[in-house]
Each structure stands twice: as C-alpha cells, then as structure tokens.
Amino acid sequence: MRKALLLVFLLGQLPALATQIVVGLRSDNIISWGVWEREGTSLKHYLLLYNNSSQPLSLVIREWDSQAVSPVPGKSKKLYQSQLLAKQLVRLRYPKTRAKVGYLEYFENAVSVGVLPSNLSRPDAAALSGETYRYYTNEGSNSHSLTYWLAFNSLVTPPAQLRLTAATAFPTFTPHRRGEEAYCLVKLYPSYAAAPRQPGALDSLLAAGPDPTIGRLDSARQAVVVPASFRFLPMPLPVLVVLIETVEHSFRYNEQRQLVPDKSVSGVRCLLPFFPPLPN
Structure with a gap:
C-alpha cells in the first residue's frame, strides 16, 4: 500500500492551549485496521496488523500521550510488541487506552512512523439491524474514523457488495426552503482504478443519468447496499476504495443581497484491504 500521511487534523485539548495532531502512518509496510466481528448476538473488537513487506519487521504500539505539550516518543505505555514475518497478519483484541480520546503511536524497527486515533466506537443498533453481516468497521486502514458504518462478510475475499449505514442522522441541517x-x-x-478526485464527481455522474453502482443516503434512507460492479484482478493484496461524497443544496445571499442557490460538496475515501487467509 502506498505511503500516505493522511492530512487529517484532530483537535486535542491541552490544559492551556490546543494542538493539532497529524494522523496517519508514514510506512509502506504496516497496515493497521480496526474491525468488529459478529458471532450470533456477540460482538468482538479486533485490531488487524499486517506486514506488507517482503522482510520481517519489529512492531511496537504505544499509547501516545496527547495531553503532554511535548510527548516523548517511547515513554508512554506499551500496548503491543511483536516481530511480524513478511506478509504476516496478526489479529489481536483491540487495545484500550487510559485516555477517553486516545492515540496509538506505531514504531517500525524502533522508529516512530506515526499516530492513529484509538477508535473504540461500537456499531449502533441501526448498523446492526436488517441483514446480518460478519464484519463491521467505521474506519479505513491506517486512517481515522468515519461517520458511517461499513458491513461485509469476509476479510479475505473482496465483497460483491457493501452495506453503508449513517452513524449520525441526515440531513446535517433542517431544510427551510424548497430545494434545500x-x-x-x-x-x-x-485500488488500481482511477477513482475520481474532483469534488462532486459522483453527483455529476448521477446528474447525467441513473447509475445503479452509486448508493444514496438521505433523511429518508439511513442505510444502503452498494454493489461492486467489477472483479478484482489477481493481486497479492486486494484493496477496495470506498468513495463517499456528502452534498448539501441550500441558499445564500450574494453581494447584492439576493438569495441564490448554494451547493457544497465534501468527500472522503477509505481503503479496505483483504488479506491472505489466517492460519487455523
């Protein structure tokens, strides 16, 4: 998986000032992903760790002290330590941090490669309702949490479809005028396809005509099943890109104090990796 430092800034509360925390892993080798596994009525929370390199590596995860003005690498509580073989997948119970809003710092071969937020959110009733899936996640690999729950049935085989449930109610504002x-x-x-990066790309595709491969959520529909309209080419580590676009149509006053239509678009993409089978 390509090296990426996700430019996501989380606001941490300090005693006298606020600080910005850059979230992401500066590594081509480590894949970290939190998932919930459903067995009957029980849910278990796991952290998946994968060595995507061709060489063994040492991995240490520590609780990163976001309350310290100048955190000292390696001085915080150690949550996990292991030697991962090449292409090895490890599944462990999700580590709990002491802080309510915690962060995990990753060390690859004794070098800090970044920080990820500790994501202890549990799938809510809406995400678990309807058809039963085996796995649930509200984050992509090496990333921060989403405001959506993704449901699927395998960590090995890329899904033919994915269920997306809004974790917060739609819309994000209450319409006051027709057209809002x-x-x-x-x-x-x-992952090998050129997913569009320009804002509003999915909205433009739908404006050109119906597209059954694009799912829609709104105030009347809190969950949707989205099909994968492709088959993965043979590859060592298939990665599914989930492109999510939020669109708001409203109105604003221009410089002449005239009420004119206004449209805002925001987007996020998350990466879902699918691993070689776990050993029995």
Missing part, C-alpha cells in the same frame, strides 16, 4: 436538501453518495472502486 442534504444527501450522501457512495461508490466502490478497486
């Missing part, structure tokens, strides 16, 4: 609305669009891509 908020909705979310989602589409799946294989």
